[in-house]
Amino acid sequence: MNLSSLEVTRLEAELSKAVEAILFVAEAPLSVDELAKTLEVKPADIEGALEELGARLNQGSGIQLVRIAGGYQLCTRPEMAEAVGLYLKPQRRRLTRSALEVLAIVAYRQPVTTQEIEEIRGVQSDHSLRTLAERGLIEEVGRKQTPGRPILWGTTQEFLHQFHLNHISELPPLDEGEEPTLEEVGA
Known part of the structure; x- marks a missing residue:
């Protein structure tokens, strides 16, 4: 079978797109041989596709094709670091009122059990506890020496x-019998 140069160019462009898609989802650099085996083509075809992909990405893309550790990977361009940093900057999501209530109870009554928190609040607190633990604000500090531990x-x-505390003792003091409020823990 004899392919025209136009057909060869189209096949190379499609192969380049396939390589780009695979590199986009790959978690680590991929070698020419790995790409060739995956796409069931010759390594020379992959090398041509990589060359075409690199040239295409060099025409104003925020992404570049980089050779790393014997393979290829798509990476953001260094000049895009500021924009990428803005996106990756931790987003400060506000805690819900119930999560803040639970946090105040834990802060002032620690160590405290889930049951003790729920007795103070009068409602289940599992979701708030999980959220606070996921955000790294509270943690398991032990087990109570009672049935069920x-x-x-x-x-x-x-x-x-x-x-902005150096030690938990810097929390504002509570009056006798007073429950902590959201304002007292800086909410």
């Missing part, structure tokens, strides 16, 4: 950092 919760170094 429930988890004891306490605040973390991240809690101290976010609320």
Whole structure:
């Protein structure tokens, strides 16, 4: 079979797109041989596709084709670092009122069990506890020596950092019998 130069160019362009898509989803650099085996083509065809892809990406793309560790990977261009950094900057999502209530209870009553928190609040607090733990504000600090050995919760170094405290003792004092309010923990 004899392909015209136009057909060869189209096949090369399609192969280049396929290589680009695979490199886009790959978690690590891929070698020419790995790409050739995946796409069931010759390594020389992959080399041509990589050359075409690199040339295409060099025409004003924020992405570049980079040779790393014996393979190829798509990476953001160094000049895009500021834009990428803006996106990757941790997003400060606000805590819900219920999560702040739970955090205040843990901060002032630690170590405290889930049951003790729920007795104070009068509602289930599992979701708030999970959210606070995922954000690194509270953690399991032990187990209570009672039947069932429930988890004891306490605040973390991240809690101290976010609320600008050196030590938990720097929390504003509570009057006798007073429950902590959101304002007192800096919310």
